[in-house]
Amino acid sequence: MFLPNTFKDKVAIVTGGGSGIGFAITQQLLELGANVIITSRKEERLITAIEKFNALRTNDSFGKVRYQVCDIRDTEQVEALAKNIKDNEGTLDILVNNAGGQFPSLAEDISFKGWNAVINNNLNGTWYMTQTMAKQFFIPNQSGRIVNIIANVFRGFPAMVHTGAARAGVDNLTKTLAVEWSKYNVQINAIAPGIIASSGLENYQPEFLEGVEKAIPMRRMGTSEEVANLTVFLASPFANYITGETVYIDGGQRLWGDFFKL
Numbered sequence: 001m002f003l004p005n006t007f008k009d010k011v012a013i014v015t016g017g018g019s020g021i022g023f024a025i026t027q028q029l030l031e032l033g034a035n036v037i038i039t040s041r042k043e044e045r046l047i048t049a050i051e052k053f054n055a056l057r058t059n060d061s062f063g064k065v066r067y068q069v070c071d072i073r074d075t076e077q078v079e080a081l082a083k084n085i086k087d088n089e090g091t092l093d094i095l096v097n098n099a100g101g102q103f104p105s106l107a108e109d110i111s112f113k114g115w116n117a118v119i120n121n122n123l124n125g126t127w128y129m130t131q132t133m134a135k136q137f138f139i140p141n142q143s144g145r146i147v148n149i150i151a152n153v154f155r156g157f158p159a160m161v162h163t164g165a166a167r168a169g170v171d172n173l174t175k176t177l178a179v180e181w182s183k184y185n186v187q188i189n190a191i192a193p194g195i196i197a198s199s200g201l202e203n204y205q206p207e208f209l210e211g212v213e214k215a216i217p218m219r220r221m222g223t224s225e226e227v228a229n230l231t232v233f234l235a236s237p238f239a240n241y242i243t244g245e246t247v248y249i250d251g252g253q254r255l256w257g258d259f260f261k262l
């Protein structure tokens, strides 16, 4: 579908690019010629991912990849990342806000600390990255693409009220920034995955996900590659007239079925 040089000379950040969905997104961007900086908190995870990406390099059009440790909750680390990219690549074209995490719990059992941890990661962290990269690169360059990976919060998020609230916040800021930043030629969209068979599911007890496919109209989980296909599309020139949109990729799950046992 895409030409191998679709993202030639483009520079992208993929937060959480060392695992799961972020890894698949990074792989596709590299295959299409982008130079990618993957970021997350655990250096070992990032180094292992870089080795895997380098092993996938089969031709000269495959982009360059490097890592930078950056906790999206820490504004100093986020600002240091922007400076690091300014000093090294000199520019930034694409930001994929994929990093995030949450834990299942009934709402009444969530402590203030647990609530704050999820809001800080999934809402504040995304905001720190978005505003910092926009001010440093996208607004002065009059060009930028942002893709936010959120979650299927169409009917609320029973069993994870904290992440539901955080992701709904990102869904809403995506709309606002699409309007405010159109004048800077910055496009911002979100992707709302349903249940994706990726490393992220390892954080859940198996019984939490038992039989979950039955509650998905398409009767299967999605794949990281399917989410990556959509991310690459929204970052590409094929999506030049799309902004402020949240695209659900969930096999119809948002429309029917009670997926998590409460």
Ligand SMILES: NC(=O)c1ccc[n+]([C@@H]2O[C@H](COP(=O)([O-])OP(=O)(O)OC[C@H]3O[C@@H](n4cnc5c(N)ncnc54)[C@H](OP(=O)(O)O)[C@@H]3O)[C@@H](O)[C@H]2O)c1
Pocket: 015, 016, 017, 018, 019, 020, 021, 022, 039, 040, 041, 042, 043, 045, 070, 071, 072, 073, 098, 099, 100, 101, 102, 121, 125, 149, 150, 151, 152, 192, 193, 194, 195, 196, 197, 198, 199, 200, 201
């Ligand atoms: N899998 C699903 O069914 C599903 C569905 C809807 C939404 N999502 C969301 O999609 C994204 C990717 O999910 P996944 O399945 O690929 O899970 P994953 O493998 O757990 O990916 C999460 C990534 O985010 C990084 N990360 C977490 N907190 C961070 C922080 N504070 N600063 C920087 N990096 C951080 C992690 O790396 P470090 O630990 O090294 O920091 C990890 O690489 C997540 O936001 C997830 O919540 C997943």
